[in-house]
Amino acid sequence: MDVLVNNLPLFLSGFFTTIKLFLISAVGSLVLGTILAMLRVSPVPVFRAAATVYVTLLRNTPLTLVFFFFAFAFPLLKIVSPDSFSYFVAAITALILYTSAFICEVVRSGINTVPVGQAEASRALGLSFGQMLSNVVLPQALRSVVPPLVSTLIALLKNTTIAAGFSVAEAGAIRSTLSERGADTMVGLLWVALFFVVLVIPMTLLQRSLEKRWSVAR
Amino acid sequence: MSSVLFDVPGPKARIRHRLLAVVGVVVVVGIVGFVAYRFYDTGQFDAKKWDWIQYTTIQQDLLTALMNTLQAFAAGAVLALLFGAVFAAGRLSEHAWLRGPSMVIVEFFRAVPLVIMLFFFYYGLPTVGIKMSPFAAVVLGLTLYNGSVLAEIFRAGILSLPRGQSEAAYALGMRKTQVMIQVLLPQALRAMLPTIISQLVVLLKDTALGFLITYEELLRYAGFLGGKFEFGRPLIPVSIVVAFMYIAMCLLLTALARYLEKRNRRSKKHVELDDTGKTEAVALAAD
Numbered sequence: 001m002d003v004l005v006n007n008l009p010l011f012l013s014g015f016f017t018t019i020k021l022f023l024i025s026a027v028g029s030l031v032l033g034t035i036l037a038m039l040r041v042s043p044v045p046v047f048r049a050a051a052t053v054y055v056t057l058l059r060n061t062p063l064t065l066v067f068f069f070f071a072f073a074f075p076l077l078k079i080v081s082p083d084s085f086s087y088f089v090a091a092i093t094a095l096i097l098y099t100s101a102f103i104c105e106v107v108r109s110g111i112n113t114v115p116v117g118q119a120e121a122s123r124a125l126g127l128s129f130g131q132m133l134s135n136v137v138l139p140q141a142l143r144s145v146v147p148p149l150v151s152t153l154i155a156l157l158k159n160t161t162i163a164a165g166f167s168v169a170e171a172g173a174i175r176s177t178l179s180e181r182g183a184d185t186m187v188g189l190l191w192v193a194l195f196f197v198v199l200v201i202p203m204t205l206l207q208r209s210l211e212k213r214w215s216v217a218r
Numbered sequence: 219m220s221s222v223l224f225d226v227p228g229p230k231a232r233i234r235h236r237l238l239a240v241v242g243v244v245v246v247v248g249i250v251g252f253v254a255y256r257f258y259d260t261g262q263f264d265a266k267k268w269d270w271i272q273y274t275t276i277q278q279d280l281l282t283a284l285m286n287t288l289q290a291f292a293a294g295a296v297l298a299l300l301f302g303a304v305f306a307a308g309r310l311s312e313h314a315w316l317r318g319p320s321m322v323i324v325e326f327f328r329a330v331p332l333v334i335m336l337f338f339f340y341y342g343l344p345t346v347g348i349k350m351s352p353f354a355a356v357v358l359g360l361t362l363y364n365g366s367v368l369a370e371i372f373r374a375g376i377l378s379l380p381r382g383q384s385e386a387a388y389a390l391g392m393r394k395t396q397v398m399i400q401v402l403l404p405q406a407l408r409a410m411l412p413t414i415i416s417q418l419v420v421l422l423k424d425t426a427l428g429f430l431i432t433y434e435e436l437l438r439y440a441g442f443l444g445g446k447f448e449f450g451r452p453l454i455p456v457s458i459v460v461a462f463m464y465i466a467m468c469l470l471l472t473a474l475a476r477y478l479e480k481r482n483r484r485s486k487k488h489v490e491l492d493d494t495g496k497t498e499a500v501a502l503a504a505d
Contacts, residue, residue: 043224044235046242060419060468061461062426065437069461072444073453077256111223119223129224137223158331165333165430172333175341186342193330193338200329 003178003187010177015195017170021088021160025095026153032096033103038133040108051104058101063159066094071166091163099156106148110141143214150207154200171195257454267452270443271459283439284463290353290425290435294360295418301361302368307398309373320369327366332424335359340431352433356425364421371413375406408482415475419468426464436460 004011039051058066070090075082114137122132142149164172171192178188227235257263270276308320327335339355350358379402387397407414429437440460444453 041223043227043231044238044242046239046246050242050246056469057465060423060465060472062423062437062464064426064429065440065457065461065464068429068437068441069457072441073457076451076454077253077260077262079253079256123225132223158329158333161331161333162427162430172331172337175337179341184345186338186345189334189338189342193334196331196334197326197329 003183004191007174007178007181007183007188010174011191011195014169014171014174014192017088017168018157018160021091021095021163021168021170022157025092025099025160026156028092028096029099029103029156032100034107034138036100036104037107037111038138040104041111041133043129055101055104058098059105061098063094063098064162064165066098067091067162067166070094087163087167091160091166091168095156095159095163099152099159102152102155103149106145106152107138107141109148110143110145111137113144114140146210146214147207150203150210154203157199157203158196261450262454264450266450267455270446270449270452270456276443279439280436280443283434283436286353286433287422287425287428287435290356290360290428290433291422293357294364294421294425297357297361298365298368298421299414301365302372303403305365305369306372306376309369310376310398312394324366324369327362328370330363332359332363332427333430335362336427336431352428352431355431356428356433356435359427360421360424364417364424367417367420368414371410371417372403372406375410375413376402379405379409408485411482412475412479415471415478419471422468422471423464436463 036051036055039047040055042048067090070093071087074090075085118136118140119132122136127135160170161172163170164175169177174192175185175189179185225231261267305320305324308316309324311317311320336355336359339350339358340352343350376398383401383405384397387401392400425435426437428435429441432438437460440456443449444456445451
């Protein structure tokens with residue numbers, strides 16, 4: 001308990017950064033992932049191919065490598081000025097690019113569960129492809145993929161800790177500061193683990209209740 | 219490919235699609251071209267930065283690093299499968315004193331980030347006198363995390379088998395252990411094989427976390443090589459090469475999963491899962 005009480009500001013700021021990382025990259029990857037899923041089912045072959053290549057590459061690369069690339073290698077290309085591309089921004093970029101590939105797959109599996117008749121009926125009503133997707137198919141698809149979507153977001157929350165290895169002062173980085181101060185790192189890490197359990201359990205509960213409330217009876 | 223979302227294009231739609239295709243190609247080529255220009259501009263195409271590939275010692279070291287990655291993967295995979303089978307059986311047990319602790323352990327290790335576990339084993343435990351090599355810490359972390367996920371996958375597989383299977387086995391006079399080992403587990407394994415292998419892909423990618431606790435695996439070696447001044451700090455070429463090594467390994471595993479699934483579907487022993495089993499499998503695969 002002493003470790004937690006004596007270093008409370010450290011724990012609070014660490015978890016605040018973690019939650020900030022999580023929220024920004026969750027919104028970013030949901031948006032990018034949905035766009036990618038729309039590209040993957042589009043009637044234009046080029047769009048489909050581009051999205052497929054992106055998803056295949058990103059899904060099969062370790063997240064640590066993506067972090068490594070954006071933290072160390074990407075600044076060498078000088079595409080954006082090094083001052084505005086802090087380690088925090090690098091972490092967000094890596095998390096969004098990586099997670100959106102998984103979100104894309106989840107959303108696409110949801111699109112496949114929407115009955116064929118829905119798309120056919122929208123075409124019969126004269127809706128364009130974009131209208132059909134955004135007004136008819138996607139709303140139903142997103143409802144049916146709530147459980148895997150929340151699982152992906154939980155994985156994202158846990159993945160934010162990798163940023164600790166790349167100079168972002170979030171929950172995973174509490175350890176190194178603790179050991180600098182000479183505090184007990186083992187107990188500190190147990191507290192960090194406990195905090196994560198406390199963060200993940202409400203998300204699992206949310207997952208169950210959303211699943212019940214939003215599920216489409218077919 | 220679900221072509222049901224759109225009709226076979228008519229003449230007007232074909233022109234529109236072609237126009238969009240041109241726009242798409244221009245955008246993709248534009249992005250790739252811009253990145254290539256940045257590569258050229260910052261000298262990433264210089265022969266000096268790619269020189270390192272030709273050195274035999276570096277090739278050997280790269281291979282050693284790859285072997286270290288594969289070692290951690292192999293050890294972690296075998297132990298995680300064992301851990302998963304044991305704790306899935308524990309969670310399905312009729313005895314509350316087995317079921318309760320198994321549930322707590324599985325849920326706990328699923329909720330804690332792997333990075334925190336690795337830090338705990340490598341930096342935390344030595345403070346109470348338990349020293350661990352980076353390899354042991356990586357394997358232990360991979361086992362506990364992926365083992366818990368695999369336990370849930372096995373459990374979902376067993377629960378989604380048709381009830382007639384266990385009822386028939388009990389009617390034949392089999393004991394609980396026999397029913398589990400001889401009837402339920404083999405079928406569940408077969409049905410969940412694609413999900414299990416995709417979890418193994420996750421495990422393979424997670425070995426890269428060893429980078430954070432100084433395990434000498436592929437990514438760590440990439441960092442070391444990328445910082446070498448005599449090759450002009452080839453961080454970008456090295457990360458590209460290493461990324462392709464990881465992607466190739468993961469795609470091989472995925473191809474294996476596809477092959478097994480295809481073979482499975484032809485087999486007479488294949489059991490069709492009910493819908494809840496399938497959705498649960500998808501939800502777990504997203505972890």
